[in-house]
Amino acid sequence: MTHITRRRFNRRLSEGLLGTAILAHSPLACAMGAKEREDRSLGIALVGLGSYSTYQLAPALQDTKFCHLAGIVTGTKAKEGIWASKHNIEEKNIYNYENFDSIAENENIDIVYVVLPNSMHAEFSIRATKAGKHVICEKPMAISVGECDEIIDACKKAGVKLGIGYRLHSEPYTQEIKKYVKEKTFGEVNYIMAEAAYRSRGNPGQWRLNKSLSGGGALVNMGVYSIQSAIYGTGENPVSVTAQEFSTRPEYFKDTDETITAQFEFPGGAMGNIFTSHNASANRLYASCTNGWFTLQPASTYIPLAGETSRGPIRFPNESQQKLQMDDFASHILNGTVNRAPGEMGKRDMIIVEAIYKSIAEGNRKISLDLGKLGLV
Numbered sequence: 001m002t003h004i005t006r007r008r009f010n011r012r013l014s015e016g017l018l019g020t021a022i023l024a025h026s027p028l029a030c031a032m033g034a035k036e037r038e039d040r041s042l043g044i045a046l047v048g049l050g051s052y053s054t055y056q057l058a059p060a061l062q063d064t065k066f067c068h069l070a071g072i073v074t075g076t077k078a079k080e081g082i083w084a085s086k087h088n089i090e091e092k093n094i095y096n097y098e099n100f101d102s103i104a105e106n107e108n109i110d111i112v113y114v115v116l117p118n119s120m121h122a123e124f125s126i127r128a129t130k131a132g133k134h135v136i137c138e139k140p141m142a143i144s145v146g147e148c149d150e151i152i153d154a155c156k157k158a159g160v161k162l163g164i165g166y167r168l169h170s171e172p173y174t175q176e177i178k179k180y181v182k183e184k185t186f187g188e189v190n191y192i193m194a195e196a197a198y199r200s201r202g203n204p205g206q207w208r209l210n211k212s213l214s215g216g217g218a219l220v221n222m223g224v225y226s227i228q229s230a231i232y233g234t235g236e237n238p239v240s241v242t243a244q245e246f247s248t249r250p251e252y253f254k255d256t257d258e259t260i261t262a263q264f265e266f267p268g269g270a271m272g273n274i275f276t277s278h279n280a281s282a283n284r285l286y287a288s289c290t291n292g293w294f295t296l297q298p299a300s301t302y303i304p305l306a307g308e309t310s311r312g313p314i315r316f317p318n319e320s321q322q323k324l325q326m327d328d329f330a331s332h333i334l335n336g337t338v339n340r341a342p343g344e345m346g347k348r349d350m351i352i353v354e355a356i357y358k359s360i361a362e363g364n365r366k367i368s369l370d371l372g373k374l375g376l377v
Contacts, residue, residue, distance in 0.1 A: 042110040042330045043070025045093070045103065045133075047124050049079050052138070053115045056302060058087060060322035066330035071109045073100055100124070104131035111330070113165075114138060117213040118220060122147040129158040134333055136326070138165040140224050141346025143215025145354055148347035155343065163329040166228065166341035169377065170324035172316040173296055173305040174232065177285070180294055181235040186310065187290030192272040194229035195282035196222040196300050197259075200252075209256050209278075217256025219356060223276035224349050225300040229285040230264055230272045237371035238264035238272065241352065243359040249279055262356050340377055348375035 044067050046053045061069040071093035072083050080094050093108055112128035113136040114121055122142045128135045141164050142148045155162040168174040207213040208221055243262035258279050264272035285299040292310030307314030331337045355367040
């Protein structure tokens with residue numbers, strides 16, 4: 001049998017790449033039983049320390065079971081000391097964008113979470129894979145389908161796991177909706193509507209309104225929530241899309257889309273409408289079915305979601321969505337549980353995004369989609 005160092009053993013164990021035969025004959029097998037592997041906590045390094053990392057991810061990592069905040073990567077020197085002090089991060093686990101690749105030698109870090117502007121997702125996800133680290137890439141996965149393929153291929157080549165930052169797939173309201181659809185609790189879905197929007201004001205210089213950094217406007221930021229809702233709310237990928245774009249504040253939205261609507265056709269016969277905007281407030285999922293209806297409002301915020309059906313309200317205790325998401329991904333690595341948001345899901349959504357932009361560019365033409373079951377979990 002090929003010699004496996006303890007370091008390589010631990011890394012490959014976390015990747016799920018060692019077979020039961022190796023485990024059975026390893027002298028560490030007795031020392032690391034099933035419960036100990038289950039209780040192991042994986043170290044996460046956050047790449048990019050903006051508001052999402054600061055106010056959502058870092059606090060959530062104080063309560064996770066299968067992972068913890070182990071390192072940071074930032075281009076702002078002042079943040080290093082602030083984060084080190086607040087989160088008790090060792091100096092050896094602090095990196096910048098130039099020395100990031102040396103993270104390969106750091107056994108304290110198992111997962112790299114890329115929380116950078118969209119145009120940097122592919123670069124740092126791929127660099128993380130070359131360092132032998134598992135990857136969580138924040139949504140949208142990339143700024144093109146081609147970049148999504150590059151990330152997926154790099155992860156496969158390196159033998160590491162890939163998850164997309166779709167936190168909603170781990171929270172109970174969304175899981176309940178997916179259960180309704182799978183079990184046909186309210187019959188077949190005939191019509192679905194999904195809205196995700198907020199009003200941007202006062203900061204025209206933000207990176208989300210810079211197409212070179214964001215790859216798009218409302219559609220790639222909030223629109224992916226609408227796309228996701230329409231898909232898990234029907235249990236199917238759309239077979240066509242027709243889209244329209246509107247702008248009432250062109251002086252503010254100079255470089256990116258302000259408001260987009262789109263219509264989906266689904267293979268089971270359902271019709272869908274999505275709405276997304278950086279110039280309106282909306283946050284809702286609604287489905288009309290043959291034997292009733294279900295809705296979430298809000299459907300995609302960080303604050304507790306709320307839901308109702310034709311049979312009564314939906315109620316679950318409030319938990320951090322980010323905590324649930326990161327624990328799910330770490331458990332996927334450690335215990336082989338389902339990957340709730342794999343790379344193929346991020347790629348599928350970018351295929352739809354590109355089809356929506358194509359429909360708009362070609363005079364609102366209907367664009368056919370051949371997605372099969374890509375990204376359905």
